Amino acid sequence: MSAAVSTEVGTELPALSVRLKRDDLVRYAGASLDFNPIHWNEKTAKEVGLPDVIAHGMLTMAVASRIVAEWIGDPGAIVEYGCRFGRPVVVPNDGEGALVEVTAKVTKDLGDGTVKVNINAAFDGKSVLTGAFARVRVG
């Protein structure tokens, strides 16, 4: 695989900041075929008790996966990827959207040619994905 980067336990991956705006949500809805209106229609979002339109949890999860893919070079090295959806990313229609800040660290050598990478995605200073991790083939 990609031997160009250190995959030692303790390695911090280059951080990633991603700004999500309304048009990003519409684009993801189209690409993923998830057209739930809470991801593009303020009225529907507020009717179900949300403060505003929220990003698809799967979009946040996908964006967070980029930190690992861009670090390891071969995205096919990601053999497992999981998370819980802890908090919504609220995306106002103000042209600024929401800033998602992604950090990650190699936390464990699993001994089978893979390492565990713990991933944190924060919005508004709070973690939005809980227990996010990737298992990455390094051998």
Next chain:
Amino acid sequence: MPLDPAFIGRSYPPSQPYDVSREKIREFADAIGATSPAYRDAEAAKALGHRDVIAPPTFAIVVSMKTNETVMFDPELQLDYSRVVHGDQNFTHHRPITAGDQLVSTAHIDSITSRMGNDMVTVRTEISTVDGELVATAKSMLVVRGEDA
């Protein structure tokens, strides 16, 4: 009304084949802002040992979500889709989903639990090629919010 735990272990019939195209992968990669050449350039993907361009790790949701709808809309299960929230998600890739794959998926209900008026349903979707090669396993935990929750 809580979901009936008797549905644990239920399996659903396989989906129609899903044809994975380079164009759909690129569209998905664009939508998540991913820049890896392995998603867009067949030669770059081949240099990494793949048969053709590969899909981002969460692309499997495009395949599995459609299959999960057979569970969510199972009239016998009586699940209120309007109250469903995505609780967690896990993908295991036996190999990356690759352009040219023809994928069939089957959904299985692995667990149903209830807590504080909410139901938690875990649906496991096994994604294989039409030739029977297992490609990916997607597990989705769906929370069905209770009337008072």
